[in-house]
Ligand SMILES: NC(=O)c1ccc[n+]([C@@H]2O[C@H](COP(=O)([O-])OP(=O)(O)OC[C@H]3O[C@@H](n4cnc5c(N)ncnc54)[C@H](O)[C@@H]3O)[C@@H](O)[C@H]2O)c1
């Protein structure tokens with residue numbers, strides 16, 4: 001008979017540096033953090049590229065301490081019943097502060113100004129005179145009264161849009177998939193664009209805050225640049241892949257884009273004039289790293305211990321108050337009659353279902369069932385085998 005091991009110690013592997021206060025959440029006798037582990041139950045990650053990784057059969061969840069999940073093969077994970085979490089909003093304030101800093105700094109030519117002043121090192125007593133003579137090349141413009149276009153009004157975009165109003169900027173925003181919660185938080189003084197093109201045409205500054213997906217990849221291209229006001233400043237604190245670099249190079253050369261400020265440089269970008277490159281610092285504050293790490297590890301722990309799913313990106317959220325009784329969790333495809341088949345396997349053993357939840361998201365679904373009595377361990381392998389044999393079941397876990 002197969003043995004089902006319940007309540008064993010869970011091994012966690014980290015693929016990036018994760019804030020200590022986050023890892024402290026997993027510091028108890030039920031967890032072992034081992035970064036060399038070959039068969040971890042859970043992985044905590046930031047930007048580590050996971051697309052080429054092989055996942056072991058024991059891996060149950062990946063917790064991304066951050067927002068973007070383009071470094072993780074989330075569909076392939078769903079196919080294996082591996083839940084991928086992220087931490088929505090946990091680093092949004094850090095990125096917002098960085099974007100607003102970048103808007104002001106680019107407007108006043110601070111980046112180039114500082115570089116030039118540093119180049120005067122060694123000029124001795126002439127430095128003050130040279131500065132007064134040379135500063136005219138860095139005359140900037142004020143943001144007050146200019147229009148900021150915000151593409152993507154999620155956790156970061158909404159904060160940027162609201163706060164830009166306090167800098168006396170006019171703000172126009174575009175997000176066809178905006179959530180109700182975010183819409184409530186947005187100031188009514190933000191103009192609503194009906195298309196991305198409208199933002200391109202109207203804004204003096206454009207900042208993009210959308211995930212990198214098949215839909216958004218390369219969205220900022222020649223066609224987009226041509227619609228923009230000449231000399232526009234473009235801010236990309238989301239992902240490099242949103243921009244077509246061939247087209248960007250031309251637009252910068254021709255002055256159609258006045259400045260491109262990005263958190264995602266590569267060698268090519270470093271060679272482009274008026275491209276200002278930052279070392280992916282948007283979320284790099286102590287506060288944000290701790291927020292993300294704590295949220296990620298709490299979600300991971302809760303899932304490993306109770307099966308509850310909060311803030312997954314490839315499975316639905318599903319929360320069923322945990323009673324400590326036997327819980328059967330099943331990942332399956334989103335097709336009819338799965339709940340019926342699963343529950344009949346339980347009821348034929350005359351076990352009473354105490355609570356149940358079934359949620360779906362796209363092609364995938366998740367069912368949790370609590371059994372009333374603490375069942376004899378011998379019954380469980382049979383239940384597991386029968387549920388596993390149902391067509392369209394991806395994975396079963398008994399807690
Ligand atoms: N530079 C950094 O360090 C850093 C830090 C955090 C996040 N990010 C990046 O920023 C992105 C956004 O982060 P967030 O926390 O605001 O995420 P979020 O999920 O809260 O917001 C994304 C928003 O984009 C919208 N959207 C999706 N497709 C769109 C489209 N085609 N057109 C317009 N809007 C669209 C969504 O409706 C959503 O409101 C992340 O996916 C990540 O790639 C970067």
Ligand SMILES: O=C(O)CC[C@@H](O)C(=O)O
Pocket residue numbers: 046047065066067068069091283284
């Ligand atoms: O982990 C980081 O430092 C950056 C994270 C950021 O790019 C995100 O998408 O949340």
